[in-house]
Amino acid sequence: MKHFLRVLTQFLVFLYCKCLWQGLKFVVRKVTGRCELQRICYNNKPGARRTLKIESSLKCSKSELLQSAVSVHPDAVEKTIDDIMVLKKIHPDTNPQLGISLQACLFQIVGYRNLVLEVEKLRREPYDCENPEHEDMLMQLWKALRPESPLTGRISKQWCEIGFQGSDPKTDFRGMGLLGLHNLLYFSEHDKATALQMLHDSLQTKLSKMSKAEWEKKKFDKAIGYSFAIVGINITDLAYSLLVSGALKTHLYNVAPEMPSLVHFQQTFCYLMQEFHRFWVEEDPCDIMEFNRVRNKFHKRVLKQLKNLDMALCPHFTASDLHLVNL
Template sequence: MKHFLRALTQFFGFLYCKCLWRTLKFVTRKVTGRCELQRICYSSKPGARRTLKIESSLKFSKSKLLQSAVSVHPDCVEKVIDDIMTLKKIKSDTNPQLGVSLQASLLQIAGYRSLLGEVEKLRREPYDSENPEHEDMLLKLWKTLRPDAPLTGRITKQWCEIGFQGSDPRTDFRGMGLLGLQNLLYFAEHDKSAALQMLQDSLQPRHSNMSKAEWEKTTLDKAIGYSFAIVGINITDLVFSLLASGALKTHLYNVAPETPSLTHFQQTFSYLMQEFHKFWVEQDPCDIMEFNRIRKTFHKKVLKQLNNPNMTLCPHFAASDLLLVNL
């Protein structure tokens, strides 16, 4: 009975808030002479704050046309804007800014949805050692990170030198598929100095006063504490989860003037790889067994930062010099 009453109270509370919200919208339009979309576009600066408000307004509108606008194909954005202007009885010649602002935001919304589909497709594509393109990417990753050490064979313990778990990296890509490899290669190629520094750091002993003989006997779990490639696949999973949950909208709507792309996603990965490295060093873990705890804490930290609609993860390179900045 208590649960029923609670549910009933929540239901009527929802109805009350919804009715109150619509009443306020109606009154505000009568007072200002502008619909909600106009007020958002004229009072909010471009970026996440504006686009998130527009997305919410469209999603919770009682108009089917406005609701469908959040799932419009990029090629149909201009027509949808014309339909919205007609529905709202807004003349484009006297309100030119509205069309421009709506177009930018709708392209961001459609682009985010398209990017999620593209990333999900890569994540679901398994690494295929019989696929020449997949093999070329993997060998390119090795040559970028270990340019002076030719591989002795395709299946070799040398892969552990860049942070894979065994003799064949193929098995490590099972969780993130081709997406994990593409992210690692993008980072290694586009921010090479930072990637090489991270790899070197990850292999250093935790205590600098170790003798050369002691260091040669040191296993990876006694070094700074992680395997570079495996961490890259883990951070790929973290960035994917941010994208899938919608948390990354704040960042992408702030850095992509129109359509977010795979490059934006990969830049975000490159940045968070380095941020995680710094965070790991600051935490000074005893061993690799603390990885899950530190990763979870790091995830919460990033989520908290992304709760601010004015916040962006700066995408420019070299990413090693980046900080979170306010727009």
């Protein structure tokens, strides 16, 4: 009986709050002469602050048109905005900037959704050693990280030099599929100097195995000691979890002026790799057995950063800098 009364009370409170909220929205519209979408666009700058509120407003709307707007095809975005303007009785001539702002937000929303699907497709595609394209990508990764060391064979202990666990890297891609390889290759080719430095650092032995003179000569501040490729696949998993959970919306809505793409995701991966490297050095773990602890702590720190709606993890460019209309 007590459980029933508690559930009933919660239900009645929910109904009261919902009715109160709808009534408040009605009063505010009458007083200001603006609908909720207008108020959001007028009171928030371009980026996550605006787009997240627009997304929430559309999803919580009673209108089927507004609810379905967040999942339309990109080609249908412009027509959807026109339909919303008609539904809300907003004349485009008197509110010319509103349509542009809503369109930018909707492109970000549907773009994020499509990015999740694209990333998921790559993650689900297993590495196939019989596929020439897969093998070619793997060879490109070796050449990018070991340009002066020819690979003696497809199956070789040399793969351990760049941080794979055994003689055949394909076994390490099982968790993240082709997504792990795509990210490692992108990092190694587009941020080559950093990738090579991280690989070099990761191969350094612990201080206990070196004399103090050798340590000072090499100028290492701290010992590293992790497997570069395996860490890359683990950080791919971290980036993937941030994406599918929606936590990465804050960052991507702030850096992608319209539709977030795979390149934005890969740039984010590069940032996370560099930041994890610094974090690992700061934590100075005893050995690789502490990897999960350090990774989980790093994950929590990134999640905390992403709660800031103005956060851009790697601001190569931001929505505000590209002069999106700010009502």
